[in-house]
Amino acid sequence: MKMFRFASVVAAGMVAAGGALADAAEEIEALSSTFETAFNTGDAAGVAALYTEDAVIMPPDAPRIDGREGVQGVWQGVIDAGGADLDLVTEEVIDLGDTATELGMFTLTAPDGSGGRVSVNGKYIVVWKKDGEDWKLHWDIWNASP
Amino acid sequence: MKMFRFASVVAAGMVAAGGALADAAEEIEALSSTFETAFNTGDAAGVAALYTEDAVIMPPDAPRIDGREGVQGVWQGVIDAGGADLDLVTEEVIDLGDTATELGMFTLTAPDGSGGRVSVNGKYIVVWKKDGEDWKLHWDIWNASP
Numbered sequence: 001m002k003m004f005r006f007a008s009v010v011a012a013g014m015v016a017a018g019g020a021l022a023d024a025a026e027e028i029e030a031l032s033s034t035f036e037t038a039f040n041t042g043d044a045a046g047v048a049a050l051y052t053e054d055a056v057i058m059p060p061d062a063p064r065i066d067g068r069e070g071v072q073g074v075w076q077g078v079i080d081a082g083g084a085d086l087d088l089v090t091e092e093v094i095d096l097g098d099t100a101t102e103l104g105m106f107t108l109t110a111p112d113g114s115g116g117r118v119s120v121n122g123k124y125i126v127v128w129k130k131d132g133e134d135w136k137l138h139w140d141i142w143n144a145s146p
Numbered sequence: 147m148k149m150f151r152f153a154s155v156v157a158a159g160m161v162a163a164g165g166a167l168a169d170a171a172e173e174i175e176a177l178s179s180t181f182e183t184a185f186n187t188g189d190a191a192g193v194a195a196l197y198t199e200d201a202v203i204m205p206p207d208a209p210r211i212d213g214r215e216g217v218q219g220v221w222q223g224v225i226d227a228g229g230a231d232l233d234l235v236t237e238e239v240i241d242l243g244d245t246a247t248e249l250g251m252f253t254l255t256a257p258d259g260s261g262g263r264v265s266v267n268g269k270y271i272v273v274w275k276k277d278g279e280d281w282k283l284h285w286d287i288w289n290a291s292p
Binding site for chain 1 (some may be wrong): 204207229289
């Protein structure tokens, strides 16, 4: 996301608060890449490790699910159903110190039921929480876009 | 929500930070009641007034929509489609000073297509932002629950 790289350059000449803002967005973008790689290699445990222990994940048409083990089950289910090619695009990050909120959009592909694949688009909000030095997904909700 | 009333009692004997935490949750619960009343009386402008001017709303199966006017259009659409009896239940609030994140669930009723009504359940995350003295919905996303 060029927006964040530009913000980083600007922040480099600014006070610490500005620097921290750019860093959160950059770190969250980097973690989104890690998320994509884990998902796209079928590593649900690797995806779940990016969440806090007491994360809440709220998939469409499913109940709210609490805890990292439940998170892993959700992503294993998506992988088992043939979900692949996940692409996460961070659109906005609000850095609040030890918490950050992210708004973004995603695409993935899934079986179309007749031997081909269909592209699925959606959008999400994630509340990230600092867990020691690392940002972790703490609340995660998404839905479909047309 | 009894949880928050209890938290408020506890916070009353604590430091300012604890008091602020309880207040944000209570204020957000009160605003959720205002939201319900506006929606349930068909007042889409009243609902939209609870959002920031530059709010982002992300309804299921719709694109991301930016700005209060767009927000009003979304809620007018739900009202025009026969949505009613909205009930919002705040489950968790993280107070971050001038920003707060809320996780909750909702029910509403909608026409079932054959003269009756059906109950719809879902869950949401809202990022609230202080606008002067008032909390306003700044980012809002939801999806369906079974």
